[in-house]
Amino acid sequence: MKPMKISLKLDLICSEDAIVSLSFRTGEETQRPLTALEQQVKEQLQEYFEGSRSSFDLPLAPEGTDFQKLVWEELLKIPYGESRTYSEIAVAIGRPKASRAVGNAINKNPIAIIIPCHRVIGKDGNLRGYAGGLELKEMLLRLEGNLS
Numbered sequence: 001m002k003p004m005k006i007s008l009k010l011d012l013i014c015s016e017d018a019i020v021s022l023s024f025r026t027g028e029e030t031q032r033p034l035t036a037l038e039q040q041v042k043e044q045l046q047e048y049f050e051g052s053r054s055s056f057d058l059p060l061a062p063e064g065t066d067f068q069k070l071v072w073e074e075l076l077k078i079p080y081g082e083s084r085t086y087s088e089i090a091v092a093i094g095r096p097k098a099s100r101a102v103g104n105a106i107n108k109n110p111i112a113i114i115i116p117c118h119r120v121i122g123k124d125g126n127l128r129g130y131a132g133g134l135e136l137k138e139m140l141l142r143l144e145g146n147l148s
Contacts, residue, residue, distance in 0.1 A: 010112070023110065024132045048143075085120070
């Protein structure tokens with residue numbers, strides 16, 4: 001694990017007791033005091049990027065269809081430092097012919113980084129789309145020791 005200096009702008013939305021969304025910021029930042037949960041998210045993300053955290057211990061409540069939630073739950077099972085293909089995810093959820101639908105569900109992942117959609121790659125080993133851009137996807141995989 002190599003610590004990396006990455007500057008990201010993220011938008012975090014929490015209910016009273018769970019993360020609902022963590023996305024890449026597109027607008028201006030607003031300053032306000034952080035809730036206890038928001039502070040916990042910030043600390044765990046900092047530890048992850050410093051290389052001292054390989055998993056997150058945060059309550060999640062992503063909103064989506066039952067199929068999307070099934071895919072996102074499977075993404076949470078991908079160990080740090082490993083990757084899976086879209087077809088492997090499809091097989092794991094019992095829908096072996098649904099690789100394209102899996103890709104669409106991954107594209108709708110509302111909790112970036114924590115639900116590790118960056119760990120899903122193409123069958124040929126190439127990196128495929130990522131909301132934060134392929135450069136960031138590559139950096140996250142390198143951080144986790146999944147790319148040399």
